[in-house]
Amino acid sequence: MALTPELYDTSAPRLNSFVAQYLQPSREWKEEVLEAVRTVEQFLREETFQGEHGLTQDVRVLKVVKVGSFGNGTVIRSSTEVELVVFLSCFHSFQEEAKHHKTALRLIWKRLWLCQDLLALGLEVLGLVQGIPDALVFTIHTKETAEPITVTIVPAYRPLGSLVTNSQRLQVYENLIKACGYPGNFSPSFCELQRNFVKHRPTKLKSLLRLVKHWYQQSARDIWVTVEQWGYPNLILVVNPYEPIRNVKEKIRLSRASLGLQRLSFQTPGSERQLLSSHNCLADFGIFLDTPICLLETVVPEIQVFVKNPDGGSHAYAIDPNSFIISLKQQIEDKQGLLRKQQQLEFQGQQLQDWLAFTSYGIQDSDTLILSEKKAREVPLPYS
Numbered sequence: 447m448a449l450t451p452e453l454y455d456t457s458a459p460r461l462n463s464f465v466a467q468y469l470q471p472s473r474e475w476k477e478e479v480l481e482a483v484r485t486v487e488q489f490l491r492e493e494t495f496q497g498e499h500g501l502t503q504d505v506r507v508l509k510v511v512k513v514g515s516f517g518n519g520t521v522i523r524s525s526t527e528v529e530l531v532v533f534l535s536c537f538h539s540f541q542e543e544a545k546h547h548k549t550a551l552r553l554i555w556k557r558l559w560l561c562q563d564l565l566a567l568g569l570e571v572l573g574l575v576q577g578i579p580d581a582l583v584f585t586i587h588t589k590e591t592a593e594p595i596t597v598t599i600v601p602a603y604r605p606l607g608s609l610v611t612n613s614q615r616l617q618v619y620e621n622l623i624k625a626c627g628y629p630g631n632f633s634p635s636f637c638e639l640q641r642n643f644v645k646h647r648p649t650k651l652k653s654l655l656r657l658v659k660h661w662y663q664q665s666a667r668d669i670w671v672t673v674e675q676w677g678y679p680n681l682i683l684v685v686n687p688y689e690p691i692r693n694v695k696e697k698i699r700l701s702r703a704s705l706g707l708q709r710l711s712f713q714t715p716g717s718e719r720q721l722l723s724s725h726n727c728l729a730d731f732g733i734f735l736d737t738p739i740c741l742l743e744t745v746v747p748e749i750q751v752f753v754k755n756p757d758g759g760s761h762a763y764a765i766d767p768n769s770f771i772i773s774l775k776q777q778i779e780d781k782q783g784l785l786r787k788q789q790q791l792e793f794q795g796q797q798l799q800d801w802l803a804f805t806s807y808g809i810q811d812s813d814t815l816i817l818s819e820k821k822a823r824e825v826p827l828p829y830s
Contacts, residue, residue, distance in 0.1 A: 453661055465653045469660055471523040478590040482567055483512070483528050486586070486597055489561045490532055495553040505553060508533040508604060513637045518644035520655045526595045531634045537603035540625035540632055548574070550601040551582045558584065570594070574812070575723040578630040583725060596725060602634035628718065663688050669734065673698060673710075675741040676781055687734050692724040698741065706743030709750045711762050713740075719752045719760040721812050749811040751804075753778060753791070756818055765804060772800040774815075784819060792816040 456464045487510045495505040514529040515521040534550055537543045551574055558564060558571060567586040575583050575598075585594040605618040622632060633640075644655070671694065673681040683697050695708045710722040712731070720731060722739065742750055742762040749767055751774070754760040763777050775786040791798040793807050793815050809815070 453657070453664065461657065462653065465656055469522050469656045470653075471521055471525075475523075475590065476521070478588050479526060479528070479595055480516070482586055482588045482595055483516075483530075483597065485563050485567060486530065486599075489558075489564060490530070490554075490599075493557055493561075495550075495557055503536060505550065506535045508535055508607070511637050511641065513634070513641050515659075517637075517641045518652075520644065520652050520659070522656055522659055524593070526591055526593045527598070528595060529598045529600070531600050531602050531637045533604035533607070534601050537601070540603055540605070540622060540627060540635070543601070543603040543635075544625065544627055544631065547601060548580060551580060551599075554599060554601070555582055568594070572596075572723065572725055575721065575726070577720060577731070578628065579632075579634065583723065585725075600634045602637070603632070605635055606638070669728075670736040671728075672736075672738040673741050674738055675743075678702070680738075685728065687729040688727050690724070691722050691726055691728065694728075695724060706745040706748075709742045709744060709762065711740045711742070711750075711752070712737060713760055716758060718814065719754075719762070721750075751809065752812065752814040753817050754814055755782075760814070767804045767809065770801055770803055771798045774804075775800065778817065784817075788820050790818045790820050792818070 453464070490507045490510050493507070509532075511517065511531045511533070512528065513531055514527070515525060516528050532554075536546060536550065555571065555574070558569065561569075564586060567588070569584060569586055571582075571584040573583065575581050579600060582599045583596065585596050587594050605621070606615065622635075625632065644652070668684050668686050671683045671685045673683060675681075681698065681701055683694065683701075685694055685697075691710065695710065698708060711719050712722060712733070713719040719740075722728075722731065728734075728737075740762050742764055744750055744764045747766055747768070748764045751763055751765055752760045753763060753774070761778075761781065763774060763781075765774055765777075771791060772786065775789050775791070778784060778789060779786050786800075793809055793813065796807060798807060798815070
């Protein structure tokens with residue numbers, strides 16, 4: 447395979463040739479990838495997901511939409527990441543989607559393993575990935591593609607499905623504002639508009655987008671990543687934003703004698719803490735500047751939970767799901783200094799009792815608990 451020449455050495459008249467020769471995928475390769483993805487789409491359309499955890503009805507997929515570069519026609523050669531948005535029958539509002547988003551992801555995850563066609567493609571589930579919004583990520587293989595195909599599934603509410611009038615569209619955007627979601631969480635609901643905006647543009651514009659993607663990947667400068675782990679001095683690594691996070695974890699392993707499962711996360715001011723998945727890169731999370739990330743190591747059967755503080759910041763903790771809530775409060779006291787008796791923990795609006803186990807509340811890996819400080823009880827003065 448010929449090496450891709452430097453874009454800077456390519457004259458303007460030869461840019462079209464550069465795109466065709468080095469960036470645009472071949473028809474055969476693209477069809478091979480899309481044929482495998484059609485197997486995923488067929489599974490989603492034909493499957494009925496049995497409701498649970500607040501979803502009282504069976505869930506069906508109303509529509510599957512390919513988004514990202516495969517959806518809008520700007521895919522770069524050898525890029526094997528495919529994003530699918532699935533509109534579900536159980537979502538009737540933005541609020542319902544926000545409430546049941548993770549539950550829907552888990553329903554799809556469970557049914558994946560029952561699809562023989564996907565198992566025949568070497569299905570490997572990477573897990574639920576925290577992001578904006580959260581997604582289910584897995585890989586499949588084909589005979590012709592050297593790299594596995596990474597498929598990302600995002601469930602969504604479809605507010606514009608059958609709307610035709612401007613007044614109805616205006617109502618949708620009013621509902622979106624009233625939902626008060628975190629910026630970007632409801633973006634997949636409008637993925638068809640986003641995809642079509644690019645898909646139906648001239649070929650020259652798509653070529654320009656391919657050039658911009660290629661240039662950005664080639665020219666992204668290295669950044670300093672400060673790895674913070676409680677009980678250890680900070681570790682500073684030099685990382686390219688497009689370098690897979692699994693490579694970052696390997697650098698950490700070589701620098702420290704890591705025995706457990708590495709869990710990396712980061713948080714920007716005013717936002718939720720996000721888990722950095724191994725198959726992603728820092729650029730996927732918008733990280734292009736020097737940044738601190740948190741390292742937590744877990745050992746089976748431990749899981750990771752995030753504890754959000756009153757000031758909006760959060761910390762990651764390793765817990766045994768079968769242990770009592772009081773054990774986490776002790777970790778918080780040791781790490782943050784807030785005494786156990788002064789702590790109040792909540793999960794999904796429910797106050798957690800010290801001597802109940804995490805499993806009693808259905809707390810799972812990467813869930814977020816809310817920490818607040820108990821108010822001092824007022825003692826009434828005796829009558830004089």
